[in-house]
Amino acid sequence: MYYPGCTLYTKGRSLDQCARKAAERVGFNLAEMQSWTCCGAIYNTNSDDFASQVGPVRNLARASQAGDRLVTLCAACYNVLKRANDNLNARGNEEVRDRLLAFVDEKFERPVEVLHYLDVLKIDIGWENLKAKVAKSLAGLKVASYYGCLMVRPARVLSFDDPDNPSVMDELVSALGGQPVDYDFKTECCGGYLVTNQRATAIECSRRVLDNAAQAGAEAMVTTCPLCQYNLDALQKQMGREAEMPVLYFTQLLGLAVGLDESELVLGYNQTDARPFLKSKGLLTA
Numbered sequence: 001m002y003y004p005g006c007t008l009y010t011k012g013r014s015l016d017q018c019a020r021k022a023a024e025r026v027g028f029n030l031a032e033m034q035s036w037t038c039c040g041a042i043y044n045t046n047s048d049d050f051a052s053q054v055g056p057v058r059n060l061a062r063a064s065q066a067g068d069r070l071v072t073l074c075a076a077c078y079n080v081l082k083r084a085n086d087n088l089n090a091r092g093n094e095e096v097r098d099r100l101l102a103f104v105d106e107k108f109e110r111p112v113e114v115l116h117y118l119d120v121l122k123i124d125i126g127w128e129n130l131k132a133k134v135a136k137s138l139a140g141l142k143v144a145s146y147y148g149c150l151m152v153r154p155a156r157v158l159s160f161d162d163p164d165n166p167s168v169m170d171e172l173v174s175a176l177g178g179q180p181v182d183y184d185f186k187t188e189c190c191g192g193y194l195v196t197n198q199r200a201t202a203i204e205c206s207r208r209v210l211d212n213a214a215q216a217g218a219e220a221m222v223t224t225c226p227l228c229q230y231n232l233d234a235l236q237k238q239m240g241r242e243a244e245m246p247v248l249y250f251t252q253l254l255g256l257a258v259g260l261d262e263s264e265l266v267l268g269y270n271q272t273d274a275r276p277f278l279k280s281k282g283l284l285t286a
Contacts (some may be wrong), residue, residue, distance in 0.1 A: 012226035013049035056084035135259035144218035145169035219228030
């Protein structure tokens with residue numbers, strides 16, 4: 001089952017729409033779960049905050065009624081759902097689990113594994129099989145993969161990748177023919193929700209990430225978080241950087257490589273227009 005989450009129907013629709021189209025080209029289908037609700041966007045670590053668990057638990061319970069795997073794209077949704085699932089199944093937490101399930105009034109039919117779209121690409125499809133699907137190699141494209149905070153922390157629960165030096169998006173870039181750029185700030189915070197009330201701080205955090213990637217030789221950046229993409233992309237005009245860097249969702253890069261056309265890549269929602277750069281690289285028709 002596929003959980004898109006709220007933002008992928010609004011500001012993050014590029015991430016969602018491109019992911020669905022690319023999945024078809026790669027060889028799997030994203031079957032959207034029925035009657036999903038907001039996951040809460042932030043995982044509250046207060047042990048007595050019952051209300052914050054209701055949203056993700058309701059989604060997990062409904063997913064369990066349809067299958068045993070729940071795939072998502074948004075880094076925030078992935079973080080919240082996986083941590084809520086861990087909490088729900090923690091030994092000694094049976095009383096909390098029973099109380100939550102009674103409140104949401106949903107049956108938990110079977111254990112559910114929360115996965116990211118990148119897990120499906122790496123584990124189910126495999127990089128060698130993905131290479132065979134590439135219609136347009138990204139050869140010569142130097143890409144910095146930005147993971148941010150939510151994909152890799154807390155490491156014990158998410159167990160997604162190396163929390164200090166994750167590599168799955170770099171492996172994806174390589175499989176698509178591109179050149180992954182190693183840089184120091186791949187898991188540094190972009191400023192996150194500080195953009196709403198401490199905008200200058202978010203701008204500075206994002207600028208440091210982009211500058212570090214550019215100094216390492218990156219020409220473009222990819223991410224999987226709608227908020228990170230907004231901060232790194234839309235705030236560039238306020239950073240005073242000498243040159244803007246295209247910041248794409250990893251699904252747009254995947255879609256480009258497997259042959260989606262320009263309209264299917266939904267590049268028009270990116271604030272820093274990546275189309276001139278991609279055309280200069282011969283990856284889009286001029």
